[in-house]
Amino acid sequence: MSRFTTQTVLVTGGTGGQGASHVRAFHAEGANVVIGDIDAERGAALAGELGDKALFVRLDVADEKSWAAAVAATEEAFGALTVLVNNAGVQNPPALIESTDRATWARILDINLTGTFLGIKTAAPALRRAGGGAIVNIASTMGTGGTAFYAPYVASKWAVRGLTQTAALELGRDNIRVNTIHPGVVATAFITEPAAGADAPIADFYDPEPFAVPRLGQPADITATLLFLASPHAAFITGAEHIVDGGLLLGPALKNEAA
Numbered sequence: 001m002s003r004f005t006t007q008t009v010l011v012t013g014g015t016g017g018q019g020a021s022h023v024r025a026f027h028a029e030g031a032n033v034v035i036g037d038i039d040a041e042r043g044a045a046l047a048g049e050l051g052d053k054a055l056f057v058r059l060d061v062a063d064e065k066s067w068a069a070a071v072a073a074t075e076e077a078f079g080a081l082t083v084l085v086n087n088a089g090v091q092n093p094p095a096l097i098e099s100t101d102r103a104t105w106a107r108i109l110d111i112n113l114t115g116t117f118l119g120i121k122t123a124a125p126a127l128r129r130a131g132g133g134a135i136v137n138i139a140s141t142m143g144t145g146g147t148a149f150y151a152p153y154v155a156s157k158w159a160v161r162g163l164t165q166t167a168a169l170e171l172g173r174d175n176i177r178v179n180t181i182h183p184g185v186v187a188t189a190f191i192t193e194p195a196a197g198a199d200a201p202i203a204d205f206y207d208p209e210p211f212a213v214p215r216l217g218q219p220a221d222i223t224a225t226l227l228f229l230a231s232p233h234a235a236f237i238t239g240a241e242h243i244v245d246g247g248l249l250l251g252p253a254l255k256n257e258a259a
């Protein structure tokens, strides 16, 4: 399939576990891809591997000037921006609210929430110039309830949902659709390596066995939903939330004799 031959897609956190999967898939379906990330080494390597239709831009999503430069570089290289994927995100080291310092709170909110806000704010005029497009914000199943020890992350992802719905209302008549994906637990460094300042990774205590699809999510699981949402097949979908978690939010699955 080549659903994106006329599209230019900017993926933040585009060198990470999920981001790189998204970048590769859009590129394989014909898109120009812009890899936005703070990791310049991985970004340059991925862009080099993909070739002409790929560009790495050093983008710190929490920095407004960095956003302006990234969108300008995208339009200069490829003429237009038509899809924005706000994927960059970080986890807080596990701590009770009363033990969470303000700097940690601010850092997580800055990247996960303000980074998404700045992305929508900076990209919207470019998407409008292109005649419309799609924005997909990566939230989390942890943005649908409470999770002890993860208040900054949970709060940031809940807020991304409200931001998404508001952006969908504000940008709908400009032919710009805005949706969220809520991944469950996905096998990337995000869960296999400890968050900055944490002792242990989430993978050390998360067990998918009780759930309806008893395995970890893979980046490709999220990529498949993302490409659908960014494509014309999703033309009537905006302001909507897409849970991709193998049944995690449903709770433990029924165990039958055969299983």
Ligand SMILES: NC(=O)c1ccc[n+]([C@@H]2O[C@H](COP(=O)([O-])OP(=O)(O)OC[C@H]3O[C@@H](n4cnc5c(N)ncnc54)[C@H](O)[C@@H]3O)[C@@H](O)[C@H]2O)c1
Residues within 6 Å of the ligand: 012, 013, 014, 015, 016, 017, 018, 019, 036, 037, 038, 039, 059, 060, 061, 062, 086, 087, 088, 089, 090, 111, 138, 139, 140, 141, 182, 183, 184, 185, 186, 187, 188, 189, 190, 191
């Ligand atoms: N892996 C999971 O279990 C899981 C579950 C739910 C949601 N998510 C969300 O999925 C998204 C992708 O996470 P992942 O699993 O690929 O993790 P990852 O750690 O592999 O990738 C995160 C990427 O974000 C980049 N990044 C960090 N700070 C940045 C900044 N200030 N500006 C630009 N880029 C920055 C990192 O360099 C990295 O490439 C995140 O928003 C995360 O919150 C992950």
